[in-house]
Amino acid sequence: MDGSAPSWQARALAPLLTDAWTDRLIPITEGFADLLPQEPPGTAGRSMTQWMMEFPLLAPIYERIWRPAGVLAFMGLDVRHFREERAKTVRWLGLGPGDAVLDVACGPGNFTGAFADAVAAGGTGEAGIAVGVDVSVPMLRRAVATNGRKNAVYARADATRLPFRDGAFDAVSCYAALYLIPEPFAVIDEMIRVLRPGGRLALMASRASRHGVVRGGQDRILGAMGLRMFGLDELTGHLADRGMASIEREVHGVTQYVRATAPRD
Numbered sequence: 001m002d003g004s005a006p007s008w009q010a011r012a013l014a015p016l017l018t019d020a021w022t023d024r025l026i027p028i029t030e031g032f033a034d035l036l037p038q039e040p041p042g043t044a045g046r047s048m049t050q051w052m053m054e055f056p057l058l059a060p061i062y063e064r065i066w067r068p069a070g071v072l073a074f075m076g077l078d079v080r081h082f083r084e085e086r087a088k089t090v091r092w093l094g095l096g097p098g099d100a101v102l103d104v105a106c107g108p109g110n111f112t113g114a115f116a117d118a119v120a121a122g123g124t125g126e127a128g129i130a131v132g133v134d135v136s137v138p139m140l141r142r143a144v145a146t147n148g149r150k151n152a153v154y155a156r157a158d159a160t161r162l163p164f165r166d167g168a169f170d171a172v173s174c175y176a177a178l179y180l181i182p183e184p185f186a187v188i189d190e191m192i193r194v195l196r197p198g199g200r201l202a203l204m205a206s207r208a209s210r211h212g213v214v215r216g217g218q219d220r221i222l223g224a225m226g227l228r229m230f231g232l233d234e235l236t237g238h239l240a241d242r243g244m245a246s247i248e249r250e251v252h253g254v255t256q257y258v259r260a261t262a263p264r265d
């Protein structure tokens with residue numbers, strides 16, 4: 001680092017990070033913090049879908065076309081749920097002014113921006129912060145460009161080894177990513193670790209068919225693309241095993257939305 005003063009992004013991030021980081025050590029390039037100077041483990045074997053997520057031209061297409069059309073189709077064309085997905089997630093996460101919220105695998109920041117608005121200062125209160133992390137540089141560039149906010153900070157980091165300290169966040173979400181990450185349960189464990197007691201967690205992931213033949217087809221076709229279909233109780237069961245409380249699930253088409261609260265003690 002040079003001798004210049006740390007950027008606002010570094011100053012905002014520093015209190016949330018593990019002791020390995022200080023604001024002067026946080027490299028900010030192109031408006032986001034790069035907390036992953038080396039390639040994350042396992043990138044040599046990244047799936048076709050993840051390879052696309054890192055393709056420079058994909059981010060705008062993902063944000064404008066792929067995400068809206070793909071998710072609406074995956075939701076079984078449930079237009080009402082599609083329209084209220086973001087607002088509902090803000091409600092599920094119980095976001096309010098002053099909160100610190102983490103959006104894991106944020107992509108182009110399409111939820112991070114809304115989270116930042118929800119935790120922005122009300123009246124004379126202090127503004128909260130929304131942090132979006134992703135491994136894809138093109139996605140982070142897009143997040144800074146289209147979903148930048150004064151209280152939104154983006155960082156390149158690996159969801160399976162989050163650089164944040166234990167209990168740093170009031171709320172944590174991970175949408176539309178667990179099914180393409182090879183170690184999804186390690187991601188959930190990291191999300192729980194960085195959540196404060198009583199903090200709120202929200203997940204959106206795939207839902208496998210209950211019918212054996214269809215499920216086999218899903219596993220073969222989507223599996224070849226590096227996508228995993230989660231059984232109906234797989235995510236909720238893991239959260240229960242980890243001691244999470246108030247676990248709820250909603251199913252829309254082949255997507256499932258899960259929320260839970262970290263125990264208070």
Ligand SMILES: C[S@@+](CC[C@H](N)C(=O)[O-])C[C@H]1O[C@@H](n2cnc3c(N)ncnc32)[C@H](O)[C@@H]1O
Nearest residue numbers: 053105106107134135136139158159175176177
């Ligand atoms: C389909 S996008 C989801 C974006 C956004 N959350 C949404 O709901 O639209 C999945 C994102 O997960 C990111 N990703 C994949 N593996 C990751 C990892 N190990 N750590 C952080 N991000 C990861 C990809 O780069 C991609 O931007």
